[in-house]
Amino acid sequence: MVRQLGELENDIMTRVWQWNRPVTVREVLQDLVSEREIAYTTVMTVLDKLYRKGWLRREQSGRAYVYEPVSSREAYTAALMNEAWATSDNPAAALVHFFGLMSPEQREALRDALRVAGVDTDETREPPAR
Numbered sequence: 001m002v003r004q005l006g007e008l009e010n011d012i013m014t015r016v017w018q019w020n021r022p023v024t025v026r027e028v029l030q031d032l033v034s035e036r037e038i039a040y041t042t043v044m045t046v047l048d049k050l051y052r053k054g055w056l057r058r059e060q061s062g063r064a065y066v067y068e069p070v071s072s073r074e075a076y077t078a079a080l081m082n083e084a085w086a087t088s089d090n091p092a093a094a095l096v097h098f099f100g101l102m103s104p105e106q107r108e109a110l111r112d113a114l115r116v117a118g119v120d121t122d123e124t125r126e127p128p129a130r
Contacts, residue, residue, distance in 0.1 A: 002079040005055075011035075012046055013055060017073040022059070022066035 002124045004011055015031055016023055055076075055121045058065040088094035094129050102110070 002076070002083050003053075004080060005076075008042075008046055009055075011052060012043065013050065013076075014070070016056065016067060016069050022061075024061075024064050024066055026064075035069070051094045 010014065011032065012028055015028055019027075025040060025044045025047055028047065029038065029040050032038050032043065047056065047058075047065075055070055056067045057070055058067045072095050085091055085094055085098075099107070099110075
């Protein structure tokens with residue numbers, strides 16, 4: 001089961017995913033203080049919790065740890081979507097409602113993703129050769 005990240009966890013993970021390199025508590029803190037008052041120990045505690053939950057791996061670097069993501073933001077989002085969809089009594093109806101909420105740009109991104117994944121749909125299927 002994938003648990004949705006809390007607000008601060010998400011803010012921290014967003015930075016770690018965007019930077020796409022090992023980060024220190026101090027780096028995350030310096031970026032967060034531009035948006036909110038936050039203590040070094042708070043950032044350290046949240047990074048440690050994310051490590052213990054399996055979202056981050058860490059390695060000792062001198063006296064500090066450096067953290068990096070275990071998986072991508074896209075993998076996290078996909079797991080949340082899959083879990084939400086799996087809870088429906090009627091997955092097909094849930095998808096119809098979900099598609100109805102999508103913008104034209106999101107529907108186009110879905111079509112592109114289906115093509116990349118090699119999923120055969122009416123819109124991605126090549127016409128039969130004659």
